[in-house]
Amino acid sequence: MPPRSYVSPARSAAAAETRERVIEAASRTLREGESIARFSLDSVAKAAGVTRLTVYNQFGSRRGLLEAVFDEIARHGGLHQLADAMTMADPRAALDRMVEIFCTFWSRDSAVGRLHDAMATDPEFAEAIRERNERRRRGLTALIDRIADKGASPQARKDAVDLIFALTSYPTFASLSAGRSRDEVCRVVQRACRAALAPLSNPSS
Amino acid sequence: MPPRSYVSPARSAAAAETRERVIEAASRTLREGESIARFSLDSVAKAAGVTRLTVYNQFGSRRGLLEAVFDEIARHGGLHQLADAMTMADPRAALDRMVEIFCTFWSRDSAVGRLHDAMATDPEFAEAIRERNERRRRGLTALIDRIADKGASPQARKDAVDLIFALTSYPTFASLSAGRSRDEVCRVVQRACRAALAPLSNPSS
DNA sequence: TATTGACTATACATTATGTATATCTAATTT
DNA sequence: AAATTAGATATACATAATGTATAGTCAATA
Numbered sequence: 001m002p003p004r005s006y007v008s009p010a011r012s013a014a015a016a017e018t019r020e021r022v023i024e025a026a027s028r029t030l031r032e033g034e035s036i037a038r039f040s041l042d043s044v045a046k047a048a049g050v051t052r053l054t055v056y057n058q059f060g061s062r063r064g065l066l067e068a069v070f071d072e073i074a075r076h077g078g079l080h081q082l083a084d085a086m087t088m089a090d091p092r093a094a095l096d097r098m099v100e101i102f103c104t105f106w107s108r109d110s111a112v113g114r115l116h117d118a119m120a121t122d123p124e125f126a127e128a129i130r131e132r133n134e135r136r137r138r139g140l141t142a143l144i145d146r147i148a149d150k151g152a153s154p155q156a157r158k159d160a161v162d163l164i165f166a167l168t169s170y171p172t173f174a175s176l177s178a179g180r181s182r183d184e185v186c187r188v189v190q191r192a193c194r195a196a197l198a199p200l201s202n203p204s205s
Numbered sequence: 206m207p208p209r210s211y212v213s214p215a216r217s218a219a220a221a222e223t224r225e226r227v228i229e230a231a232s233r234t235l236r237e238g239e240s241i242a243r244f245s246l247d248s249v250a251k252a253a254g255v256t257r258l259t260v261y262n263q264f265g266s267r268r269g270l271l272e273a274v275f276d277e278i279a280r281h282g283g284l285h286q287l288a289d290a291m292t293m294a295d296p297r298a299a300l301d302r303m304v305e306i307f308c309t310f311w312s313r314d315s316a317v318g319r320l321h322d323a324m325a326t327d328p329e330f331a332e333a334i335r336e337r338n339e340r341r342r343r344g345l346t347a348l349i350d351r352i353a354d355k356g357a358s359p360q361a362r363k364d365a366v367d368l369i370f371a372l373t374s375y376p377t378f379a380s381l382s383a384g385r386s387r388d389e390v391c392r393v394v395q396r397a398c399r400a401a402l403a404p405l406s407n408p409s410s
Numbered sequence: 411t412a413t414t415g416a417c418t419a420t421a422c423a424t425t426a427t428g429t430a431t432a433t434c435t436a437a438t439t440t
Numbered sequence: 441a442a443a444t445t446a447g448a449t450a451t452a453c454a455t456a457a458t459g460t461a462t463a464g465t466c467a468a469t470a
Contacts, residue, residue: 056458
């Protein structure tokens with residue numbers, strides 16, 4: 001006799017709600033905690049009012065929970081505005097806008113800093129975050145191709161992409177954030193990114 | 206009766222030797238290991254042919270060992286050349302040289318990458334490494350003051366210092382190292398640092 | 411009314427860091 | 441030569457974290 005199975009609206013809704021509650025508790029714990037070292041599934045479970053095993057049941061592992069938190073932050077981080085930015089007529093203005101969007105993203109929820117810390121101890125989590133960052137690199141590549149002169153070498157384009165990728169990364173943002181507001185950091189990064197475009201302009205044109 | 210104590214040349218020499226052996230084993234373990242998560246005092250002790258307690262006896266804690274490894278790498282990393290670089294007549298050439306020295310430093314021993322990873326999980330270790338990096342910022346500040354025009358604002362100087370500080374940091378080096386040789390990374394960073402000096406030049410002069 | 415899905419309770423295995431105590435051995439001191 | 445001392449070892453223990461296993465609870469569903 002095959003086991004009869006069913007989908008339960010009320011059940012899955014309740015499960016989704018606890019899932020949200022755990023993610024919320026996790027990001028709160030990340031925000032308030034001193035370091036990622038203090039981030040334990042035990043504390044998260046307690047903060048969410050569930051058992052540690054419920055966390056495993058929902059996310060499979062510590063890594064799964066961290067990825068879910070990152071995805072939640074990304075969902076509410078304003079990255080959807082990138083689509084509009086990329087279609088701007090002036091690619092240099094689009095780059096400025098892209099920097100602005102990412103500065104806002106990195107500063108919106110301080111839990112992202114802790115998530116980047118988690119990359120250090122969990123290579124697979126690091127890879128997952130890197131994959132999510134590759135979208136930034138692809139957008140950047142398209143933008144650079146629009147900005148670069150015909151004569152600009154592939155190497156010069158690659159250099160510009162990778163340099164701006166590094167400039168718009170979280171570590172750079174965090175480094176410049178000491179003693180600066182989000183907008184001030186944004187302006188500094190924008191200037192540096194514009195300067196990184198110089199080698200793409202053919203002096204003969 | 207007060208306990209008589211003495212210093213033993215043979216003893217302290219042997220202790221220093223085991224200390225060196227443990228540091229060597231630790232940096233080797235960091236280099237060869239997949240991630241900092243796998244770095245345990247147990248494995249280091251085994252690799253060094255001593256007991257885990259000997260490691261505690263010599264370094265006090267995991268953090269102490271990591272700091273000792275960093276200091277050992279710094280001693281052999283060529284940072285002493287900074288003194289010569291800073292006294293160069295042309296401050297822009299000095300900056301180029303400084304970038305070169307740090308690119309060499311970051312690339313010399315891949316254990317430095319793992320040590321930076323360790324900063325994520327141990328705030329006090331992170332602080333210790335940051336203090337060691339402040340020397341770079343101070344040198345940079347002095348250099349920028351020599352390069353900047355009289356009219357350059359303090360804010361513009363600070364921006365240049367912090368931006369170049371970020372550009373010469375390990376995370377930037379690591380990010381640009383994907384698919385690039387040390388020298389190639391060096392050239393990219395040098396260009397970016399030179400570009401960061403532009404706002405310091407008074408256009409009226 | 412029987413079954414199923416999400417969560418709970420409890421227990422266990424494993425791995426790390428860090429501390430405590432007693433012991434061993436070779437280098438020094440008296 | 442004998443006592444002592446510094447460094448290393450052996451063994452044990454406390455604590456905390458991840459992850460797995462097994463059985464039980466309870467409301468939603470068939």
